[in-house]
Amino acid sequence: MPLNTEAAKRIQEVLANNIVFSPLPPPETVAGLDVAYSGDLAYGVAVVVQLSTLQVIDIACAIVKSVVPYIPTFLAFRELTPMLRAYIKLRVKPDVILVDGHGIAHPRKFGIASHIGVVLKKPTVGVAKSRLYGEEQRDVVTxxxxxxxxxKVVRCGGKKYVSVGSYITLEDAVKLVEKLCINKDVYPLRLAHNMSQKLKQKKPHVFDQWGEAPVSSEECT
DNA sequence: GCGACAG
DNA sequence: ATCTTGTCGC
Structure with missing residues (x-):
């Protein structure tokens, strides 16, 4: 299925008005969201980590048919479904969510991290490996x-572009990412990435009429 | 028209 | 993102 970019663009412009910039109350739990692909399937994974102990307290994943292609500035229309499908399966909801991709560091100030934050009305942070939009000087992107x-650029095993998704400030977002920078990786995102890669290597799945395969949290590991 | 372009 | 092994260097 192609993508109506003009309609998608209007959706981003309208929803961007719902982004909220506010301090993040000290979080106890953080989630990492990521998606892997194989053939025409998308494997979304959500991992919740306890900030004080760094222990994984919940995991969920979703396998859905990948229908929308990747088009720069419209990543959310391709990955929102697999990510949210996994997220809603979580039994323990996190205080804040880390998303692979940009937040407001986007041409229409509405990257996938902002999209998820507005839709869920939950604090989100965008963590991308490369720049999509903005002028980079030193460690700031304007x-x-x-x-x-x-x-802001955070060095953690390479540059990480950190931006506000919603319901957080750039300062709090940066502090959180720096705190979770472990072994050259933003821990929750590393876990989600590893799990999605593992998941797609498993046996085929049976799909329901909605194009989603039943997958238990244990089956994710 | 040309260059840029998250995952 | 995915296709793909070894190899050069700290």
Missing amino acids: DPLTGEVIA
């Missing part, structure tokens, strides 16, 4: 049109 700081 919007060339407004001069506003839209992201």
Whole structure:
């Protein structure tokens, strides 16, 4: 299925008005969301980690048919479903969510991290491996049109572009990512990435009429 | 028209 | 993201 980019663009512009910039109350739990692909299937994984102990307290995953192609600035329309399908299966909801991709460091200020934050009304942080939009100088990325700081570069096994998704401030987002930078990786995202890669290597699955395969949390590991 | 372009 | 092994270097 192709993507109506004009309609998608209007959705992003409208929903971007719902982004909230506010301090994040000290979180106890953090989730990492990631998606892997194989053939025409998307494997979404959500991992919840206890900040004080770094122990994994919940895991969930979803296997759905991948229908939308990747088009720069429209990543959410391809990965939102697999990520949210996994997220809603969590029995323990996190205080804040880390997403693979940008938040407001996006042409229309509405990257996938912001999209998820607005839809779930939950604090989210965008953590990307490369820049999509903005002028990078030193460790800050600014919007060339407004001069506003839209992201900060955090060194953690390479550059990580950290931006606000929603319900958080850039300062709190950066503090959280730095705290979770372990062994050159943002821990929760590393776990989610490893799990999605593992998951897709498993046996085929049976799909229901909605194009989703039943997968237990144990089956994710 | 040209270059840029998350995963 | 995915296709793919070894190899050069700290």
